[in-house]
Each structure stands twice: as C-alpha cells, then as structure tokens.
Amino acid sequence: MPATxxxxxxxxxxxxxxxxxxxxxxxxxxxxxxxxxxLERKLGRLLDAARKREAEAKSPR
Structure with a gap:
C-alpha cells in the first residue's frame, strides 16, 4: 500500500x-x-482532516 x-x-x-x-x-x-x-490518534485525525480539506479544494465544483 503506497504511503499517503x-x-x-x-x-x-x-x-x-x-x-x-x-x-x-x-x-x-x-x-x-x-x-x-x-495523542497519536489526535495527530492522525488532524492530518486526515487536512487531507480531506485539500482534496475538497482540488475537486471541481
């Protein structure tokens, strides 16, 4: 599995x-x-939210 x-x-x-x-x-x-x-879970959730925000910004509306 490739790294995100x-x-x-x-x-x-x-x-x-x-x-x-x-x-x-x-x-x-x-x-x-x-x-x-x-704390590791909180950091993971923060990074997941940032990935989601970035993906939504790149997707066409």
Whole structure:
C-alpha cells in the first residue's frame, strides 16, 4: 500500500500539530511505559482532516 502524501497544513493546523508533538515529547521523557496513543490518534485525525480539506479544494465544483 503506497504511503499517503502529507497535506499542506494551514497555520492553525501547524500550531496544533506542534503542540501535540510537544506533548508527545514530554510524555516520552517520562518513560517508555507512558501511553501516547491518544495523542497519536489526535495527530492522525488532524492530518486526515487536512487531507480531506485539500482534496475538497482540488475537486471541481
């Protein structure tokens, strides 16, 4: 299965992604037993929404 291309993020999406990645880094410092799956899901949903927004912008009306 080919990798999905990374969407172009808006300024708001970039800020949210940076905040989530920062929280993931903070949890990683706490140790390997700390669960990060909730933040990974949030980041995945953010990227999925950006892909959907980009696809809708490219589709003819």
């Amino acid at each position: 291309p990374e969407p172009t993020l808006t300024a708001s999406e970039k800020a949210k992604a940076a905040w989530l990645i920062g929280r993931m880094a903070k949890r990683a410092v706490a140790g390997p037993e700390v669960d990060q799956s909730d």
